[in-house]
């Protein structure tokens with residue numbers, strides 16, 4: 114396409130209201146005198162085609178097997194490119210579906226295929242980077258990203274530093290020059306945007322690599338670190354104890370003993386004790402619960418060297434959870450080393466639990482993601498859980514999760530929804546295999562209930578789970594760096 118096609122395209126974009134002047138808050142919170150809203154392009158199919166063509170012509174390579182549009186506006190542009198150029202397309206979801214295959218990326222692809230990224234506008238480059246990161250984790254090769262507009266705020270250099278070749282169709286300065294030349298903006302508006310660009314040209318980007326970089330020292334991602342090395346990095350005494358138990362007994366298996374009587378609970382604890390690092394309970398399922406049962410449970414936990422984990426899922430204000438934890442019929446704080454809590458109420462839930470624990474060695478596990486179909490644990494919620502945990506490491510030992518929600522090696526990831534075969538139960542519970550839980554979902558500890566408790570031989574079955582999960586952990590860290 115010729116130079117004036119770009120100019121005409123810019124003028125047309127201006128005419129339909131894509132370029133706006135005023136005071137706008139960007140995703141990063143930064144105030145900007147100009148905003149480029151290419152989302153409305155879907156209402157102008159011919160112009161969308163022009164934008165897509167201009168972007169395709171900028172591609173540096175010739176051999177892309179895939180295109181991927183960055184959500185959302187990159188997607189319709191990539192769709193037009195895919196259609197016109199006959200290059201298959203993939204889409205990276207903004208959040209994982211809570212049902213079905215839980216895939217992050219839609220479309221058919223194979224490892225090592227080269228994918229061209231398509232994005233409408235870059236500021237810091239974080240959206241492009243997050244998309245590339247997912248595709249690369251799935252084995253695709255992504256070297257190049259074509260963007261329509263580079264706002265010249267650091268995105269291009271951020272992405273270049275991360276090994277992504279970024280090619281803009283136009284920069285903000287060039288766009289402003291076209292608008293000035295054709296009398297669409299006056300000199301003052303032009304100058305104010307120019308000044309803004311000059312003073313906001315180094316927006317930083319948060320990457321996983323940066324997250325795992327503390328005080329300038331590169332810290333290896335949690336998943337790649339051995340339990341041995343994590344003993345010294347975690348600051349919670351129960352996490353240290355748990356790592357030591359797992360190493361000594363060579364097990365990262367937690368059994369969920371969802372039973373109705375004390376006799377069943379104690380019998381399972383005694384039989385499975387040698388093979389587990391944790392016994393998870395729901396004592397409110399029991400018809401004959403007494404504190405005598407918990408006394409016997411504590412003795413079995415000592416005898417077989419495992420910890421007790423009550424899956425109470427506390428989820429109320431601090432004052433209420435403190436009373437629920439220490440009082441009522443179950444007096445959970447007196448016998449359970451760990452409890453689960455929902456992060457929904459905010460910091461108060463952790464602070465309430467911690468206040469009730471007083472100086473006993475206790476901790477909580479935040480439910481970050483759930484294994485059930487349609488779980489409402491969005492990315493935003495998951496990130497909120499991580500922030501809460503980071504601010505309360507004195508009490509939070511980790512997360513219940515279905516993916517590697519944290520690279521921070523201080524936190525332990527507990528993954529329920531595990532059986533020997535991938536399946537779904539009749540009430541929305543979804544299962545993956547022990548290997549998939551550890552290797553694909555980043556679990557440190559697998560939680561298995563009915564797969565073991567309802568097996569014809571629970572002990573033999575627990576041994577099978579134990580071996581599969583621990584060898585998957587050994588395989589995972591053997592591929593890591595520590």
Ligand SMILES: O=c1ccn([C@@H]2O[C@H](COP(=O)(O)O)[C@@H](O)[C@H]2O)c(=O)[nH]1
Nearest residue numbers: 369482483484529530542561562563564
């Ligand atoms: O997201 C979650 C959180 C907790 N659980 C609990 O784990 C066990 C799983 O039991 P299975 O018999 O293996 O399905 C159970 O106690 C749940 O309450 C979960 O499944 N998913």
